[in-house]
Each structure stands twice: as structure tokens, then as C-alpha cells.
Amino acid sequence: MSGIYIHIPFCKQACSYCDFYFLTRGELRQPFVDALVSEIQSYKDSKFAKESVQTIYLGGGTPSLLNEKQLESIFESLHEVFLVDPVEVTMELNPDDVTPEYLSMIRDLGVNRASMGVQSFDKKILEFMHRAHNPGEAIHALEALQKTGFPSFTADLIYGNPGQSAAKLKRDIDQLLSFDPPHISAYSLTIEPKTRLGKQVELGRINPPDDDRVSEHFDLVRSELQKAGLEQYEVSNFAKPGKEAVHNSNYWNHENYIGLGPSAHSFWRDKEGAKRWLNQANLKNYLNNPSGSYREEEENLSPKTLGEERIMLGLRTKWGVSEKNLEEMYDYRFSDKQRKWIEKQIKKSFFERENDVFRMTAEGLKISDHLVVDLLALGE
Ligand code: SF4
CATH class of the missing domain: 1.10.10.920 (Arc Repressor Mutant, subunit A)
Structure with a gap:
């Protein structure tokens, strides 16, 4: 049993807090998909392709920037190379990309769990985060999930924002809960040094909230979600019974997974030992040699x-x-x-x-x- 993670390294714009690997150059999307298909093909007949794939996760970056043809070619080659029999296929979506038609299309391709990057419904907070979507788009995207009867979904929420009062956070939580989500990931805003936010904090232009405030926010998130039947099953993850994320839970349990695309990690453990490796976070190199990009920083892991x-x-x-x-x-x-x-x-x-x-x-x-x-x- 294994999982597959695919990193789609494109975003419309850079969110102020984000330190994931991504580019904003849309013209590279098709060459990337072609390279990704080559990388998938490079696993053909390997030992990694012989275990049944239980979960697939499309993350990034912004996977919802890919169109139907591009997603189709990715899923087709996954089916061709791996023993794909997944119980959970998750795709990260940004609210501004989502329409009922797009959701029906990805559902037809086998995606059965949408991960919606809501973060907040507050206009000012979304602007502060430099998110590409506005509150109306977040609401429409969640409505579209309901309208199309999408099998399952999760939504991200970020708390601990500068200037975010407990009352504002409560409004965000209430609004999200009105869509009856089976799963929510809630993160406190982290200040990463190489991000725009990190630089603003360094220059003293922004004061991040102190630990007590963040802890107060976390208590609020946890108690409100618990009241709505979403149990905290991991530091940042809350779910209704039986709706815990299978893909992420498998990471925590040391199940095998293959990471595809630049900056993706892989982990494989079998009778030959346990290894972890990283695809280089460099799209240019990836486009030149997609199948050679893997196994950078290969690490043998002792018991x-x-x-x-x-x-x-x-x-x-x-x-x-x-x-x-x-x-x-x-x-x-x-x-x-x-x-x-x-x-x-x-x-x-x-x-x-x-x-x-x-x-x-x-x-x-x-x-x-x-x-x-x-x-x-x-x-x-
Ligand atoms: S959309 Fe996601 S991956 Fe892209 S910049 Fe924003 S937080 Fe980072």
C-alpha cells in the first residue's frame, strides 16, 4: 500500500506568508505537465509501481490552475504506471478557480476530496495575506461544493493574524461551519524568514500577535469546532468521525509514498531498508530532466x-x-x-x-x- 503526492508548482500570486516552492509564470504550466508525465513514466515497472496506491494528493502551489486536458494526462499516466486503486484522491483548490463545472470535471477524473484554501472570509485579512481570492469567491466556492454534492472536502483556516480579534476569528469559524465541513485544517500564521511577511516583521512594519493571543485563538478554534462535531485528531487537523485525512495519516504512520514534481519528498521502506529523498526545488532543471530530478538528498533512515x-x-x-x-x-x-x-x-x-x-x-x-x-x- 502506498500514496502519491504531486506538487504543482504554480500560483497566480505569492501569498505573503508562503514559503512553498512555486512560480507565477503561467506559460510554463504545459511544459511542466509534460515533464511530470515523463517523471511518472520513469517509474514504470519499478518496485515503487508494484504496491497498490491507496491515496493520491495533488498539492502545491495551486493545482486548480491546471485545465481539464492537463489533469487528464496526469491521471491517465498515473493509471498506466501505478496500481491505482485509491480510497482518497485529494486536490487543493483555490476559491477563485472554482466553478461547479470545474468541480464536476475533477470529480469525473476521480478526485473525491477537495481541499479548499479558504483561510479567512475577512476582506482585510485576505488582502493582508495577499491571497488571490476575496470573501465572495470563498463563499461561492463552498456553495459550489454543496451544489455539486462533492463527495468530501476540507477547508483551511488561518488564525493568529495581526489585527485579528477573537470576534473576527469567531465570525470566520461560524461562516465556515455554516457549510458543514467534514474536515478543517486550522493553522496559526507562521512567520517564515524568506517571505514577504517575514521581511515586514524583520523591518518592524508588522508586529505578529504574541503567544497568549495565538493560544487564545487556538482555544477558540478548538472549542468551536468541537461543538460542531469536529474532533481535533492532529495538532492542526479536525474532522468528523471517520473523515480524517487518509493521505496525511499515512505520512504519520510511515506508509510508503512517492512524491512527484519539483520539491516533492518521497519515503519508501521495504526489506532493503528505509529511504527518504527529495526532488530538487528547481523547475528549470525539472523541465530538462524530469526523471533525473529525483533522489536528491537521498537519506538512509536507521530504525x-x-x-x-x-x-x-x-x-x-x-x-x-x-x-x-x-x-x-x-x-x-x-x-x-x-x-x-x-x-x-x-x-x-x-x-x-x-x-x-x-x-x-x-x-x-x-x-x-x-x-x-x-x-x-x-x-x-
Ligand atoms: S496559493 Fe498556496 S502555495 Fe500559492 S502562494 Fe498562496 S499559500 Fe503559497
């Missing part, structure tokens, strides 16, 4: 590294980590120091234990990154 990753990823989820699973899958055992530390965190209500499973409480999840670093530092 210890995998065990640590499992702890790091598992503790971000409601499922936590099982000691038995750590031992069986990764030969990883907690040291005495780690055990003592975990007991302390249980007393402080940051961790909880059920049989051999450790997980973070809602309070622990708020500071999960710090807790994981401390825990791993005490390992042998």
Missing part, C-alpha cells in the same frame, strides 16, 4: 531515526504512540530518563497514558514541539 520520527509524528495525533509498536516496528525503547520525564508530564497533565499508549492532552498539544524535543533529547 532509531524512524522510531524518533514515529514519536514526533505520533505524539501530534490523538492516537499517540504505542510502546509495543515502537519496539516491534523500530526496535525503539524508552530510556529510564524518558520514562521519568513522561511520568512528570502526566502529572502536569500534558501527557496521558492508556495501557501501552502515550498521547498528549489538549494542553500538551499546544506546546507539542517543545515537549517532543525534550523527550527525544533524553533518549539513548
Whole structure:
């Protein structure tokens, strides 16, 4: 069982906070699709094409900038090369690209889960983020999902914006919930150094909200979503029962996946060992040699590294980590120091234990990154 991630590296404009790999040069879209098809073909008859593909995820960038013919050729070659039998095919969509016709078209191609980049319904906040869409387009896109009866969808929300009051955030949450989403990803605005926002913060032109404000926003998001039946199952992800994202959950569980397109990561684990590699984040090189672009920064992963990753990823989820699973899958055992530390965190209500499973409480999840670093530092 495996997954496929495809990175579509194009956007209409650069959002102020974004540090993903993308370009705004539309004329390169068709050459990119041709190169992507070549990259897919390069996997033909390889061991990677012999496992059944359970999930496909089209991310970016903005996959909804591709037209029907381009998407068709991508899906056709995926079917030709891989054993595609997916339970979940997700495509990221930007609201300004979405029409009922576009949704019907991607549904016909097999997409059964739309990931809508809403972020906010507030005009000023969307402008501050330099998003390409406006509030009306976000509403129309969500209406179109309802109108076409799209099988499933998720929407992104960003909180912790400068100047965003709790009341404004509550309005965003209420508006999103009025569309009864089965899944929501909610992120706090992060300031990445090489972005436009990062530079503005560095120059002192923008003051990001302090940690208390962000924590207050997070509490609001969590309690409002919980009231609507969306349970927090990962630090940034909320879902109705059974609507958790399969593709992302597979990342957290170390299932195999192949990443296609510039800047995509791959992970593969079999009897020969475990490897992770990265496609170079360079479209020019990718266009020249799509199948040669893979395996940059190839890394062999030891069982210890995998065990640590499992702890790091598992503790971000409601499922936590099982000691038995750590031992069986990764030969990883907690040291005495780690055990003592975990007991302390249980007393402080940051961790909880059920049989051999450790997980973070809602309070622990708020500071999960710090807790994981401390825990791993005490390992042998
Ligand atoms: S649309 Fe998405 S990928 Fe493109 S710039 Fe905005 S946040 Fe980044």
C-alpha cells in the first residue's frame, strides 16, 4: 500500500506568508505537465509501481490552475504506471478557480476530496495575506461544493493574524461551519524568514500577535469546532468521525509514498531498508530532466531515526504512540530518563497514558514541539 503526492508548482500570486516552492509564470504550466508525465513514466515497472496506491494528493502551489486536458494526462499516466486503486484522491483548490463545472470535471477524473484554501472570509485579512481570492469567491466556492454534492472536502483556516480579534476569528469559524465541513485544517500564521511577511516583521512594519493571543485563538478554534462535531485528531487537523485525512495519516504512520514534481519528498521502506529523498526545488532543471530530478538528498533512515520520527509524528495525533509498536516496528525503547520525564508530564497533565499508549492532552498539544524535543533529547 502506498500514496502519491504531486506538487504543482504554480500560483497566480505569492501569498505573503508562503514559503512553498512555486512560480507565477503561467506559460510554463504545459511544459511542466509534460515533464511530470515523463517523471511518472520513469517509474514504470519499478518496485515503487508494484504496491497498490491507496491515496493520491495533488498539492502545491495551486493545482486548480491546471485545465481539464492537463489533469487528464496526469491521471491517465498515473493509471498506466501505478496500481491505482485509491480510497482518497485529494486536490487543493483555490476559491477563485472554482466553478461547479470545474468541480464536476475533477470529480469525473476521480478526485473525491477537495481541499479548499479558504483561510479567512475577512476582506482585510485576505488582502493582508495577499491571497488571490476575496470573501465572495470563498463563499461561492463552498456553495459550489454543496451544489455539486462533492463527495468530501476540507477547508483551511488561518488564525493568529495581526489585527485579528477573537470576534473576527469567531465570525470566520461560524461562516465556515455554516457549510458543514467534514474536515478543517486550522493553522496559526507562521512567520517564515524568506517571505514577504517575514521581511515586514524583520523591518518592524508588522508586529505578529504574541503567544497568549495565538493560544487564545487556538482555544477558540478548538472549542468551536468541537461543538460542531469536529474532533481535533492532529495538532492542526479536525474532522468528523471517520473523515480524517487518509493521505496525511499515512505520512504519520510511515506508509510508503512517492512524491512527484519539483520539491516533492518521497519515503519508501521495504526489506532493503528505509529511504527518504527529495526532488530538487528547481523547475528549470525539472523541465530538462524530469526523471533525473529525483533522489536528491537521498537519506538512509536507521530504525532509531524512524522510531524518533514515529514519536514526533505520533505524539501530534490523538492516537499517540504505542510502546509495543515502537519496539516491534523500530526496535525503539524508552530510556529510564524518558520514562521519568513522561511520568512528570502526566502529572502536569500534558501527557496521558492508556495501557501501552502515550498521547498528549489538549494542553500538551499546544506546546507539542517543545515537549517532543525534550523527550527525544533524553533518549539513548
Ligand atoms: S496559493 Fe498556496 S502555495 Fe500559492 S502562494 Fe498562496 S499559500 Fe503559497
